[in-house]
Amino acid sequence: xxxxxxxxxxxxxxxxxxxxxxxxxxxxxxxxxxxxxxxxxxxxxxxxxxxxxxxxxxxxxxxxxxxxxxxxxxxxxxxxxxxxxxxxxxxxxxxxxxxxxxxxxxxxxxxxxxxxxxxxxxxxxxxxxxxxxxxxxxxxxxxxxx
Amino acid sequence: xxxxxxxxxxxxxxxxxxxxxxxxxxxxxxxxxxxxxxxxxxxxxxxxxxxxxxxxxxxxxxxxxxxxxxxxxxxxxxxxxxxxxxxxxxxxxxxxxxxxxxxxxxxxxxxxxxxxxxxxxxxxxxxxxxxxxxxxxxxxxxxxxxxxxxxxxxxxxxxxxxxxxxxxxxxxxxxxxxxxxxxxxxxxxxxxxxxxxxxxxxxxxxxxxxxxxxxxxxxxxxxxxxxxxxxxxxxxxxxxxxxxxxxxxx
Numbered sequence: 277x278x279x280x281x282x283x284x285x286x287x288x289x290x291x292x293x294x295x296x297x298x299x300x301x302x303x304x305x306x307x308x309x310x311x312x313x314x315x316x317x318x319x320x321x322x323x324x325x326x327x328x329x330x331x332x333x334x335x336x337x338x339x340x341x342x343x344x345x346x347x348x349x350x351x352x353x354x355x356x357x358x359x360x361x362x363x364x365x366x367x368x369x370x371x372x373x374x375x376x377x378x379x380x381x382x383x384x385x386x387x388x389x390x391x392x393x394x395x396x397x398x399x400x401x402x403x404x405x406x407x408x409x410x411x412x413x414x415x416x417x418x419x420x421x422x
Numbered sequence: 423x424x425x426x427x428x429x430x431x432x433x434x435x436x437x438x439x440x441x442x443x444x445x446x447x448x449x450x451x452x453x454x455x456x457x458x459x460x461x462x463x464x465x466x467x468x469x470x471x472x473x474x475x476x477x478x479x480x481x482x483x484x485x486x487x488x489x490x491x492x493x494x495x496x497x498x499x500x501x502x503x504x505x506x507x508x509x510x511x512x513x514x515x516x517x518x519x520x521x522x523x524x525x526x527x528x529x530x531x532x533x534x535x536x537x538x539x540x541x542x543x544x545x546x547x548x549x550x551x552x553x554x555x556x557x558x559x560x561x562x563x564x565x566x567x568x569x570x571x572x573x574x575x576x577x578x579x580x581x582x583x584x585x586x587x588x589x590x591x592x593x594x595x596x597x598x599x600x601x602x603x604x605x606x607x608x609x610x611x612x613x614x615x616x617x618x619x620x621x622x623x624x625x626x627x628x629x630x631x632x633x634x635x636x637x638x639x640x641x642x643x644x645x646x647x648x649x650x651x652x653x654x655x656x657x658x659x660x661x662x663x664x665x666x667x668x669x670x671x672x
């Protein structure tokens with residue numbers, strides 16, 4: 277006599293559990309992954325900057341070296357695209373600094389985007405002269421899990 | 423009557439299960455809120471953003487000092503920081519970033535020595551212990567996360583001290599120099615291209631770094647083809663940031 281009630285009750289419980297699963301944020305979910313990628317990207321750029329390498333690559337136009345450094349420091353399954361701009365938005369790197377498929381990065385819904393600023397760089401001009409100028413650059417690093 | 427009673431028990435089961443379902447959803451919602459409260463604010467991103475601004479401001483002070491030691495233009499730091507203030511807001515739109523700064527002015531005691539700052543900069547050359555120094559204090563606001571009054575200061579210093587000058591036979595002259603930075607740490611990794619002996623004629627010179635019991639690291643500038651015992655001896659030095667110092671002995 278209570279079979280129908282029991283079935284109904286089971287449905288209610290299953291519905292409740294299904295509803296609660298919507299809220300679950302697991303380490304594999306895209307939301308979690310994007311935040312992790314942002315942290316990763318910031319840390320990589322910050323480490324390169326602290327070592328004085330980032331400014332050297334950017335101001336000397338060593339795009340291949342910048343790409344190689346990012347490939348070494350980021351996990352293999354992370355695709356990236358780096359753009360270097362003036363503060364007015366004009367792109368400086370004529371050679372694309374990309375690892376992975378550009379189409380994948382462009383079409384992915386879960387792209388972690390990191391903005392990083394550099395104020396300037398001092399370079400040696402000759403034996404007794406350095407050029408140290410305020411010349412800011414804006415770096416935009418986009419990361420996607422491959 | 424009996425049938426109704428049975429039906430009532432069945433309804434009771436459904437009502438009980440409904441209540442349990444409501445409890446499950448309530449507990450799940452509460453736990454979700456507790457677990458994701460801090461995830462809504464990407465704190466790590468903000469902390470790295472603040473680190474980025476702090477590091478960039480440090481770099482700016484250093485390159486301003488390098489520029490000042492080359493041009494003697496004491497407005498360099500102030501001008502650069504004013505531009506940096508404006509550019510930061512356009513670099514990070516939507517964050518509500520405001521960077522304020524104060525430059526050290528007049529006599530100030532740092533690392534047990536008094537420096538006389540002019541718009542955050544000072545250089546004292548032509549002595550046995552010569553230096554170039556810059557100091558600025560910053561206050562950072564990031565209104566989008568409610569951060570107000572985050573303070574940090576940047577000190578950049580290169581101190582070159584000529585410890586002694588030794589003349590040797592065969593026209594050789596040995597100049598022993600120690601170089602310290604703003605942390606009072608001996609500067610490492612300097613090479614021949616970072617130094618230039620001046621004030622006398624020589625044919626060639628070389629630089630070696632040696633461990634010293636007193637100063638821990640000492641740079642020995644060995645000049646060849648020197649006539650007599652020159653005095654005074656000048657040493658020009660540039661560090662990897664381009665900061666320049668000229669020291670004189672005696």
